[in-house]
Amino acid sequence: NRKRFNEMLKFVMDKKNRIDAVIVYSTSRFSRTGTKSFSIIDELMDRGIPVFSATSTYDARTVNGKMMQRFELMQAEHDNAVKSQAVKDCGAHALRNGRWIQQVPRGYDMKTTRAEQVIKVTEEGRLIQKAFRMKADENLSNEEVRERMRGQGLDLSKQNWSNIFSNIFYAGYFAHNFLEGEIIEGPHEPLVSLEDFQKINGILSKSHNRGYEQKF
Numbered sequence: 001n002r003k004r005f006n007e008m009l010k011f012v013m014d015k016k017n018r019i020d021a022v023i024v025y026s027t028s029r030f031s032r033t034g035t036k037s038f039s040i041i042d043e044l045m046d047r048g049i050p051v052f053s054a055t056s057t058y059d060a061r062t063v064n065g066k067m068m069q070r071f072e073l074m075q076a077e078h079d080n081a082v083k084s085q086a087v088k089d090c091g092a093h094a095l096r097n098g099r100w101i102q103q104v105p106r107g108y109d110m111k112t113t114r115a116e117q118v119i120k121v122t123e124e125g126r127l128i129q130k131a132f133r134m135k136a137d138e139n140l141s142n143e144e145v146r147e148r149m150r151g152q153g154l155d156l157s158k159q160n161w162s163n164i165f166s167n168i169f170y171a172g173y174f175a176h177n178f179l180e181g182e183i184i185e186g187p188h189e190p191l192v193s194l195e196d197f198q199k200i201n202g203i204l205s206k207s208h209n210r211g212y213e214q215k216f
Contacts, residue, residue: 027072034077132192
């Protein structure tokens with residue numbers, strides 16, 4: 001998914017461009033994927049295009065230099081994994097302490113400071129609350145809900161409604177990848193009761209012939 005990196009590879013591997021080397025500030029800036037990057041560097045080397053690090057003293061064209069380069073790539077992968085785990089742990093800790101860590105779903109507004117976080121229901125949220133009530137009480141399809149809510153000034157796509165109805169945040173709970181499947185009760189006002197949320201998703205699973213899917 002590194003757009004510029006992929007553009008660089010495409011450019012240097014085009015035979016009409018006479019490239020002598022790829023120079024990076026440090027090996028970690030080339031890649032943090034460890035062994036997965038070995039094949040890219042080997043392919044470049046096969047084309048006569050070594051990858052040099054400006055902050056390293058070894059020559060990547062030598063046997064010992066290649067070994068050092070691979071060590072740095074593996075070290076970069078390890079460092080990246082450590083940082084990612086730290087972000088995950090901090091995020092999970094914040095969630096368990098009642099702080100949402102990304103943009104709130106539509107229908108809510110969030111203000112976060114160092115001291116506190118306040119999540120409030122917006123005017124749009126009150127309309128979404130009505131839609132949940134319609135869905136729970138009248139067993140309406142998403143398309144029927146969409147048509148009714150459009151008449152009340154909330155014009156969303158059928159997919160938008162599907163995402164809303166399957167997002168447990170609206171029932172007052174936090175679900176996030178950092179929690180690894182754990183569901184935590186949040187401090188925000190729910191727009192639907194947990195009982196009705198489960199009822200609605202039972203309806204959805206029957207109409208789509210599939211199980212309930214959480215939306216993070």
